[in-house]
Amino acid sequence: MPSSPVLLENVTKKYGAFTAVNDLSFEVLQGEIYGFLGPNGAGKTTTLRMMLDIVQPSEGRVLVLGSESAIPVRRRIGYLPEERGLYRKMKAADSIAYFAQLRGLSSRDAKKRAYELLEQFGLEKFARAKNEALSKGMAQKVQLLATIAHEPELLILDEPFSGLDPINQQTLETLIRDQRAAGRTIIFSTHVMQHAERLCDRFLIIAGGRKRFEGTLSEARADYGSRIHLRTTAPESALKALPDVVSIRIEDVSGAETTYEIELDDDADPQAFLTRLVEAGVPVTRFEQAGATLHDIFVALAGEEAAPPQTKLEAAE
Numbered sequence: 001m002p003s004s005p006v007l008l009e010n011v012t013k014k015y016g017a018f019t020a021v022n023d024l025s026f027e028v029l030q031g032e033i034y035g036f037l038g039p040n041g042a043g044k045t046t047t048l049r050m051m052l053d054i055v056q057p058s059e060g061r062v063l064v065l066g067s068e069s070a071i072p073v074r075r076r077i078g079y080l081p082e083e084r085g086l087y088r089k090m091k092a093a094d095s096i097a098y099f100a101q102l103r104g105l106s107s108r109d110a111k112k113r114a115y116e117l118l119e120q121f122g123l124e125k126f127a128r129a130k131n132e133a134l135s136k137g138m139a140q141k142v143q144l145l146a147t148i149a150h151e152p153e154l155l156i157l158d159e160p161f162s163g164l165d166p167i168n169q170q171t172l173e174t175l176i177r178d179q180r181a182a183g184r185t186i187i188f189s190t191h192v193m194q195h196a197e198r199l200c201d202r203f204l205i206i207a208g209g210r211k212r213f214e215g216t217l218s219e220a221r222a223d224y225g226s227r228i229h230l231r232t233t234a235p236e237s238a239l240k241a242l243p244d245v246v247s248i249r250i251e252d253v254s255g256a257e258t259t260y261e262i263e264l265d266d267d268a269d270p271q272a273f274l275t276r277l278v279e280a281g282v283p284v285t286r287f288e289q290a291g292a293t294l295h296d297i298f299v300a301l302a303g304e305e306a307a308p309p310q311t312k313l314e315a316a317e
């Protein structure tokens, strides 16, 4: 078994003169949950499709389960595409069994597995219902079950949480964790940071087709620098005058007290900053060093690209 189920080296994808993915390199490790994060149009789906050999890179190299193409190893992969679709007239259980058979299970095993999964996910009542009779969320669950039915060692899920209600989103989080516990590798794309924050061992932030970050949440936080939440009666001007202060934002005003979010210089020591506050006579009623959320980090890294629509006027090939 290769140590990295997915490896991309300097991958670029151009559509005519437009560069959708730009010199992207990253590695997904065996048995991890890997988040693929980026704003709309960042290049997530294009990259996932390149992993699956549905679209081919203009430049660079893609290795999946040790293979230059996903096609010979497709039975070991489960893929949930962004555009969902089940045969409308087919029954839910038959749909799951059909995909499992396509991926190598015998007809008997595929059927058995379909019923087991439907039961496990509370859909046994709908096993014999036609897909067209299912709600959008239920149909999506059926498609997810079809994706995992053949027990693939690598799961690639494009926006798996979109279209699910909060309860089913939680069910999906559990399913993803269970897949990892069974030793599988899971890659999923999302622009909802909370799922990624709770689930991912590591993640990649992509914006405008370029990699902005790859690593763990604590690595991202370390890069992001320290943020302090300070409640005080002191005015902003008194805080601005202190060394190591990069920026100040008012979070809340309550009576005479204001809560500020203070960004410190990357090398600053928050404890030394507290000492300095006290020495400067700043009355402190709350001092808290808070880790940045993935949302903060995402906005800081991808915000510029996330705001305006991406221009298609990139240099021609």
Ligand SMILES: Nc1ncnc2c1ncn2[C@@H]1O[C@H](COP(=O)(O)OP(=O)(O)OP(=O)(O)O)[C@@H](O)[C@H]1O
Binding pocket: 015, 018, 020, 038, 039, 040, 041, 042, 043, 044, 045, 046, 047, 082, 191, 310
């Ligand atoms: N076949 C194509 N021809 C031309 N441009 C394309 C094609 N496929 C994708 N693009 C462009 O490439 C860019 C990246 O698209 P992609 O679908 O990979 O983004 P994404 O990160 O998955 O976005 P979303 O979150 O909106 O699904 C977009 O600007 C898109 O318009």
